Amino acid sequence: MTKAELVIIGGGPAGLAAALSAWESGVKDILILERDRQAGGILNQCIHNGFGLHYFKEELTGPEYAGRFIEMLRGTDVRVRTDTMVLDLTADRILHTVSPEHGYEAIRAGAIVLAMGCRERTRGAISIPGARCSGVFTAGAAQRFLNIEGYMVGKRVVILGSGDIGLIMARRMTLEGAKVLACVELMPYSGGLNRNIVQCLNDFDIPLYLSHTVTDVRGKDRLEQVTVSKVDENRRPIPGTEMVFDCDTLLLSVGLLPENELSRQAGVEIDPRTNGPRVWENCETSIPGVFACGNVLHVHDLVDYVTAESMRAGEAAAKFIQAGGETGDGVELQNGDGVGYTVPQHFRRDVSDKLQIFFRVRRIYRDAFISVYDGERRIARFKREHMAPGEMENITIPAMFLKHITGGPLTVRIEED
Amino acid sequence: MKELICITCPKGCHLKVDEETFAVTGNSCPRGAVYGANELRNPVRVVTSTVVLESESFRRLPVKTDRAIPKAKMFEVMAEIAKVRVHAPVRVGDVLIANVAGTDGNVVATRSVKE
Numbered sequence: 460m461t462k463a464e465l466v467i468i469g470g471g472p473a474g475l476a477a478a479l480s481a482w483e484s485g486v487k488d489i490l491i492l493e494r495d496r497q498a499g500g501i502l503n504q505c506i507h508n509g510f511g512l513h514y515f516k517e518e519l520t521g522p523e524y525a526g527r528f529i530e531m532l533r534g535t536d537v538r539v540r541t542d543t544m545v546l547d548l549t550a551d552r553i554l555h556t557v558s559p560e561h562g563y564e565a566i567r568a569g570a571i572v573l574a575m576g577c578r579e580r581t582r583g584a585i586s587i588p589g590a591r592c593s594g595v596f597t598a599g600a601a602q603r604f605l606n607i608e609g610y611m612v613g614k615r616v617v618i619l620g621s622g623d624i625g626l627i628m629a630r631r632m633t634l635e636g637a638k639v640l641a642c643v644e645l646m647p648y649s650g651g652l653n654r655n656i657v658q659c660l661n662d663f664d665i666p667l668y669l670s671h672t673v674t675d676v677r678g679k680d681r682l683e684q685v686t687v688s689k690v691d692e693n694r695r696p697i698p699g700t701e702m703v704f705d706c707d708t709l710l711l712s713v714g715l716l717p718e719n720e721l722s723r724q725a726g727v728e729i730d731p732r733t734n735g736p737r738v739w740e741n742c743e744t745s746i747p748g749v750f751a752c753g754n755v756l757h758v759h760d761l762v763d764y765v766t767a768e769s770m771r772a773g774e775a776a777a778k779f780i781q782a783g784g785e786t787g788d789g790v791e792l793q794n795g796d797g798v799g800y801t802v803p804q805h806f807r808r809d810v811s812d813k814l815q816i817f818f819r820v821r822r823i824y825r826d827a828f829i830s831v832y833d834g835e836r837r838i839a840r841f842k843r844e845h846m847a848p849g850e851m852e853n854i855t856i857p858a859m860f861l862k863h864i865t866g867g868p869l870t871v872r873i874e875e876d
Numbered sequence: 877m878k879e880l881i882c883i884t885c886p887k888g889c890h891l892k893v894d895e896e897t898f899a900v901t902g903n904s905c906p907r908g909a910v911y912g913a914n915e916l917r918n919p920v921r922v923v924t925s926t927v928v929l930e931s932e933s934f935r936r937l938p939v940k941t942d943r944a945i946p947k948a949k950m951f952e953v954m955a956e957i958a959k960v961r962v963h964a965p966v967r968v969g970d971v972l973i974a975n976v977a978g979t980d981g982n983v984v985a986t987r988s989v990k991e
């Protein structure tokens with residue numbers, strides 16, 4: 460059986476950064492497995508700018524951001540094997556792979572980093588009533604057609620969901636000459652970044668219908684019409700509010716789903732709130748020596764945070780290989796009022812210098828506090844002027860604050876007073 | 877006072893800009909002040925797109941304007957970009973159109989393709 464000290468599944472920004480930091484921490488035998496024909500992950504099709512302001516202190520496009528990491532890895536002995544699909548993963552860290560070059564191959568890994576990213580939700584599509592005609596795409600699939608393969612998918616477009624991919628595609632299709640008639644969002648707020656509402660919709664006078672959804676789809680072979688209705692507080696369509704759009708294309712931007720089939724096969728414990736692995740503060744999953752980072756762990760909106768998280772995962776994987784697993788008492792983290800989930804889900808009491816917690820809020824807040832409680836006792840509090848579900852939040856708790864906590868759990872909650 | 881959302885970085889700060897003095901509040905960094913004032917005087921955007929690529933492995937080459945160009949010129953810039961064909965090899969940063977549509981900005985490649 461082929462062996463490697465560290466195997467990284469997925470060659471997107473998460474996998475690339477994890478490899479780089481493991482290499483810098485002294486691991487020399489690193490293999491990245493990527494099913495696509497090129498490394499870079501989703502960034503290859505994200506040709507817009509807005510990447511890297513935190514990490515590189517300049518604004519890059521997706522391909523440029525990925526290119527920088529691929530370039531940095533060229534200076535190392537990290538092997539990137541493209542066109543290679545990981546089919547199965549076991550709890551004792553054996554990977555089953557296929558590729559045109561090596562055929563079927565089993566690989567035994569000293570440690571593994573899961574960096575498989577996300578795929579798009581299509582659930583919205585299934586629940587849309589009406590015809591099953593062509594012309595309905597997920598926004599990311601349309602993005603790949605346009606930016607990588609060079610095909611325009613339509614001329615008159617309605618977008619369901621106001622996630623970032625949908626917003627970015629509204630602008631992209633408009634610039635390429637299509638007419639984007641509407642962006643329709645079920646919730647009373649947008650799921651995408653504010654900057655994308657401004658520069659992708661407002662710049663082109665594309666209307667955003669909040670608290671609306673698609674209630675009918677018509678067309679014989681190709682899509683011809685969609686009906687959009689307003690919804691009530693319970694997200695049920697209100698009769699009499701229908702608007703009809705003549706269009707040939709409906710793009711769905713209804714969220715991303717971490718791609719955890721392999722994690723499940725291996726028996727990694729999954730958190731139903733994130734749909735990603737339950738991890739410790741060092742990104743280690745419930746299986747020792749298996750780490751997770753990037754979109755497979757929880758959905759990120761900023762690649763810079765993916766990079767930072769993946770650097771930590773790579774370093775932790777290196778430590779595991781060199782010094783063996785971490786032990787020590789665990790403390791659970793809970794989400795309280797207003798908080799949807801936390802990553803990590805638990806941490807070891809003896810965290811070295813600080814504990815960083817990532818989460819999303821459940822609704823929009825202005826001038827609110829993020830508080831951390833140990834039972835009834837508040838141990839930390841952070842002020843935020845603005846928080847929204849579309850923007851991942853994070854707080855950093857210095858280790859000295861954690862010295863005197865009881866056995867936990869700690870609760871993160873939003874307070875408005 | 878005009879209320880704006882800064883689009884310079886994904887943080888998306890909520891800005892208030894004075895219409896007469898162009899003074900900006902609500903920004904978390906100096907770039908926000910520049911953006912806020914500009915947005916009222918002369919709004920500019922970076923344009924990104926793709927061009928036809930003749931290469932063994934890829935059909936499209938991603939490109940961008942190397943500086944933000946006047947918002948009103950976006951479609952003119954797109955029309956120029958649509959005329960470009962590039963042969964591999966090409967390197968990230970290679971200038972494909974200089975001074976595009978008279979904006980002082982150049983259209984440059986955003987990835988390298990060897991063959």
Ligand SMILES: Cc1cc2nc3c(=O)[nH]c(=O)nc-3n(C[C@H](O)[C@H](O)[C@H](O)COP(=O)(O)OP(=O)(O)OC[C@H]3O[C@@H](n4cnc5c(N)ncnc54)[C@H](O)[C@@H]3O)c2cc1C
Binds near residue numbers: 492502627
């Ligand atoms: C449309 C869109 C716009 C965005 N805009 C911005 C922005 O403006 N600014 C910003 O900072 N961030 C942005 N982001 C977010 C950022 O791009 C992502 O958070 C980041 O790319 C996630 O990186 P990743 O490596 O975890 O996942 P990915 O990039 O998805 O990479 C995962 C890789 O794993 C591979 N893989 C999966 N399963 C297997 C398997 N079984 N075997 C082998 N390989 C496998 C996949 O092929 C893929 O290459 C955007 C994201 C999207 C989708």
Ligand code: SF4
Binds near residue numbers: 905
């Ligand atoms: S003001 Fe600065 S931090 Fe805030 S969005 Fe603009 S560039 Fe980003």
